[in-house]
Amino acid sequence: MHPAIEVPFTDLSAMAREVWPDIEQTYIEALLSARYVGGPAVARFEENFARYCEATHAVGVANGTDALQLTLQALGLGPGDEVIVPSNTFIATAAAVVRAGAVPAFVDVDPGSLLITPAILAAAITPRTSAVIVVHLYGNMPDMDGLVAVAERAGIALVEDAAQAHGAEWRDSRAGSFGAAACFSFYPGKNLGAFGDAGAVVTNDPKIAERVRSLANHGRDGGANHYEHSFVGTNSRLDALQAIALDAKLARNEDWTEARISLADRYRKELAGSAIRLTEVDPLARHVYHLMVVRVADRAAIQQKLQENGIQTGVHYPVPCHLQPPLRQYASGPLPVCEQAATEQFSLPLFPHMSRAQVDRVCEVLDEAGVSR
Numbered sequence: 001m002h003p004a005i006e007v008p009f010t011d012l013s014a015m016a017r018e019v020w021p022d023i024e025q026t027y028i029e030a031l032l033s034a035r036y037v038g039g040p041a042v043a044r045f046e047e048n049f050a051r052y053c054e055a056t057h058a059v060g061v062a063n064g065t066d067a068l069q070l071t072l073q074a075l076g077l078g079p080g081d082e083v084i085v086p087s088n089t090f091i092a093t094a095a096a097v098v099r100a101g102a103v104p105a106f107v108d109v110d111p112g113s114l115l116i117t118p119a120i121l122a123a124a125i126t127p128r129t130s131a132v133i134v135v136h137l138y139g140n141m142p143d144m145d146g147l148v149a150v151a152e153r154a155g156i157a158l159v160e161d162a163a164q165a166h167g168a169e170w171r172d173s174r175a176g177s178f179g180a181a182a183c184f185s186f187y188p189g190k191n192l193g194a195f196g197d198a199g200a201v202v203t204n205d206p207k208i209a210e211r212v213r214s215l216a217n218h219g220r221d222g223g224a225n226h227y228e229h230s231f232v233g234t235n236s237r238l239d240a241l242q243a244i245a246l247d248a249k250l251a252r253n254e255d256w257t258e259a260r261i262s263l264a265d266r267y268r269k270e271l272a273g274s275a276i277r278l279t280e281v282d283p284l285a286r287h288v289y290h291l292m293v294v295r296v297a298d299r300a301a302i303q304q305k306l307q308e309n310g311i312q313t314g315v316h317y318p319v320p321c322h323l324q325p326p327l328r329q330y331a332s333g334p335l336p337v338c339e340q341a342a343t344e345q346f347s348l349p350l351f352p353h354m355s356r357a358q359v360d361r362v363c364e365v366l367d368e369a370g371v372s373r
């Protein structure tokens with residue numbers, strides 16, 4: 001028994017405390033240098049993050065939603081284009097499609113992993129399909145060999161939504177190295193999180209990188225004249241202070257990811273054979289556990305019991321995209337796996353500085369609630 005142990009859902013300040021000694025001096029220098037937007041700190045982080053993702057280019061932007069929208073625009077997608085989107089995702093995946101002027105075509109997900117599969121993608125492609133957004137939800141990755149093959153055969157672009165999947169892998173290759181481009185969020189709660197909003201587009205295609213960079217900087221082409229614009233873009237640039245924090249955190253991301261994986265393994269071992277349903281992970285995938293999502297029939301009661309014992313949980317996500325009021329107009333019918341998962345899934349606490357005793361305490365309370373074994 002560990003009656004005194006309380007378990008927060010996450011602990012972002014522990015990460016901040018760990019990196020602060022590394023960045024304090026650099027922060028002061030950056031503030032005094034007055035290079036607040038873009039500049040050498042951003043260039044350094046972009047280079048390091050591209051390398052981390054095993055890709056050749058990374059372009060820092062303001063957030064993950066912009067990363068998705070700017071990528072679709074850089075691919076030339078807009079009105080008349082349909083983009084296949086798994087409905088079990090955060091609304092930003094689909095909202096970016098709408099904001100780019102294209103139409104989301106929602107598909108269901110695999111009942112085990114809750115991710116898109118090659119068969120689901122193949123069945124959904126129509127003559128109007130221009131692209132698919134493969135979402136590495138929770139930090140897990142689907143069969144990328146199969147998905148890339150289906151997309152290539154159909155001649156459609158594959159974009160990775162890797163907002164939750166920094167460092168995730170499929171067959172030893174990193175998230176960010178498979179599609180035409182991959183879109184990352186550095187929202188503070190993400191595995192690699194800034195001290196505010198930030199994001200990046202990662203790609204091996206220099207033309208896409210250049211186009212995203214220009215779109216994110218008012219359509220400037222990087223030429224000599226600051227006030228000459230090749231086309232209408234937006235302002236979605238990465239700030240130097242965020243890049244400095246991200247660079248320091250990136251250096252620790254493998255350690256933090258290994259900590260997440262080891263805690264998740266402990267949960268999996270403790271909860272195996274219980275009434276709690278764990279999401280399936282393909283042996284070829286490296287799941288980086290942004291979220292420890294599980295499913296139960298009586299979610300509200302279980303969350304309440306955990307809450308009463310000082311254990312915080314979350315729900316990712318309670319409403320699938322095709323049932324969100326502003327997106328219902330794009331739904332073409334029921335998506336039973338997504339709809340069922342939305343009523344059952346919830347996220348247990350999981351963060352790099354979590355202790356094993358905290359994992360054990362969560363499992364103990366789940367046991368008391370009658371869902372473990």
Ligand SMILES: Cc1ncc(COP(=O)(O)O)c(C=O)c1O
Pocket residue numbers: 063064065066089090092093135137161163164184185186187197198199
């Ligand atoms: C799967 C997914 N896609 C896109 C986003 C959007 O990222 P951001 O919040 O940085 O705009 C998020 C994060 O919130 C996400 O979880």
